[in-house]
Structure formats: structure tokens, C-alpha cells
Amino acid sequence: MHKKPIIIGVAGGSGSGKTTVAKEVYRQFPEQSILMIEQDAYYKDQAHLPMEERLKTNYDHPLAFDNDLLIRHLQKLSEGKSVEKPVYDYPNHTRAEEVIPVEPRDVIILEGIMILEDDRLRDMMDIKLFVDTDSDMRIIRRLLRDINERGRTIDSVIDQYTSVVRPMHLQFIEPTKRYADIIVPEGGHNHVAIDLMVTKIKTILESKAML
Numbered sequence: 781m782h783k784k785p786i787i788i789g790v791a792g793g794s795g796s797g798k799t800t801v802a803k804e805v806y807r808q809f810p811e812q813s814i815l816m817i818e819q820d821a822y823y824k825d826q827a828h829l830p831m832e833e834r835l836k837t838n839y840d841h842p843l844a845f846d847n848d849l850l851i852r853h854l855q856k857l858s859e860g861k862s863v864e865k866p867v868y869d870y871p872n873h874t875r876a877e878e879v880i881p882v883e884p885r886d887v888i889i890l891e892g893i894m895i896l897e898d899d900r901l902r903d904m905m906d907i908k909l910f911v912d913t914d915s916d917m918r919i920i921r922r923l924l925r926d927i928n929e930r931g932r933t934i935d936s937v938i939d940q941y942t943s944v945v946r947p948m949h950l951q952f953i954e955p956t957k958r959y960a961d962i963i964v965p966e967g968g969h970n971h972v973a974i975d976l977m978v979t980k981i982k983t984i985l986e987s988k989a990m991l
């Protein structure tokens with residue numbers, strides 16, 4: 781009989797180490813039992829907009845995400861059905877043409893800046909984490925990552941951070957910390973927190989197997 785998956789939410793500011801934490805947890809399970817979904821993959825499609833319009837979008841506002849599609853996909857996976865996960869193209873600020881076929885799994889890790897902001901998503905999660913990293917560390921990490929991996933310049937990262945990312949973080953992300961079951965300081969290399977998470981997920985999986 782099909783069992784509903786365990787959904788683990790990993791939230792936190794940009795550059796906090798969410799992806800690193802999520803990947804560390806992911807690595808502790810056999811590939812056929814776990815999958816990762818990034819909320820970034822569900823940024824709204826902007827293929828119909830010219831580049832100059834895409835550059836004006838506020839990517840740190842809840843309305844930038846297609847949470848309806850994300851929720852539909854999580855529901856389908858919970859029903860044991862597969863989905864086609866979108867792929868996000870950061871340099872072009874829109875969805876890529878390809879999609880990734882995703883099969884249902886026992887554990888789903890949902891990672892993203894705004895996943896605790898939407899109560900419909902919160903209600904679907906079994907465990908909620910907030911990765912809490914000081915803003916100076918987050919901007920340094922983001923600078924390096926966005927230049928090396930997302931096709932950005934130093935000036936564009938600094939300008940976006942001061943005008944949009946920082947104020948939106950204070951308005952929409954930081955307040956969602958209150959919904960977390962666990963707050964993980966510093967993120968990716970916090971092995972104690974990661975081991976605790978892995979143990980907890982295994983305990984839930986074992987108790988589900990007994991039902």
C-alpha cells in the first residue's frame with residue numbers, strides 16, 4: 781500500500797546554507813527513498829516577458845513564486861504519482877525549456893527562502909527547519925555564488941542585495957523563523973543538527989513501516 785511521504789522543509793535567507801543542509805541530509809539516505817525539491821524551481825515562468833521586464837521582477841517577494849504549482853506537485857507525489865519538476869534558468873530569469881521527471885519517494889526535502897511564508901506549504905510539512913546565518917556571511921556567500929554560478933557581476937549582486945534582498949528578507953523571511961521546529965545556526969557544516977535531523981527522519985520512517 782502507498783504511504784504518504786515525510787515532507788521536510790528547509791527555509792532560511794538567501795546564502796544561509798539551506799541547499800547545503802538539504803544536500804547533506806539527502807546524502808544520508810538511499811537515492812530511491814528520498815528526493816529534493818527547490819522552491820526556486822517554481823519561480824513563475826517569465827518566458828513571455830522581454831529581458832528588461834524580467835530584470836525588474838522582485839525575486840524576493842512571495843508573489844514571484846508559483847506556489848500553486850508547487851503544492852499541486854507535492855500533492856501528486858503524496859498520492860504516489862510522478863511529476864515533471866521545472867528547471868530554473870537564473871541567467872535568463874525564467875524557467876528552462878526542460879523539466880525533470882520526479883518519482884514519488886518516502887522522504888521529500890523542500891528547500892527555499894519562502895517555503896514557511898505560505899500556510900498551505902507549512903501545513904504539508906512534517907518537520908520545519910530554519911537555517912539561521914548572519915547577514916554578513918550570507919552576502920559574502922551569495923556574492924561568490926552568484927558571480928561563479930548564476931552569471932552575475934559584483935555590482936549587480938550588491939545593488940540587488942541592498943535594494944531588494946535585504947528589505948524583503950526582513951519583511952518576509954526572518955518573521956517565518958517562528959514557524960520552525962528547529963533553528964540551525966550557520967547551516968551547511970552544522971553536523972550535529974544534520975545528524976539529529978537524519979535520526980528523526982529515520983525514526984518517523986520506522987514508525988510508518990510498523991503501521
Ligand SMILES: Nc1ncnc2c1ncn2[C@@H]1O[C@H](COP(=O)(O)OP(=O)(O)O)[C@@H](O)[C@H]1O
Pocket residue numbers: 792793794795796797798799800801921922925966967968969970
Ligand atoms: N557553513 C558554511 N560555511 C562556509 N560556506 C558555506 C557554508 N554553508 C554553505 N556555504 C557556501 O555558501 C554558498 C551558499 O550556500 P547555499 O547552501 O547554496 O545557500 P542557500 O541555499 O541558503 O542560498 C555555497 O557556495 C556554499 O558552498
Ligand SMILES: Nc1ccn([C@@H]2O[C@H](COP(=O)(O)O)[C@@H](O)[C@H]2O)c(=O)n1
Pocket residue numbers: 793794795798820823839840870872873874892893945
Ligand atoms: N531570476 C532570479 C531568481 C532568483 N534570484 C535570487 O535567488 C535568491 C533565492 O535563491 P537562494 O538559493 O539564494 O535561496 C533570492 O534571494 C533571489 O534574489 C535572482 O537573483 N534572480
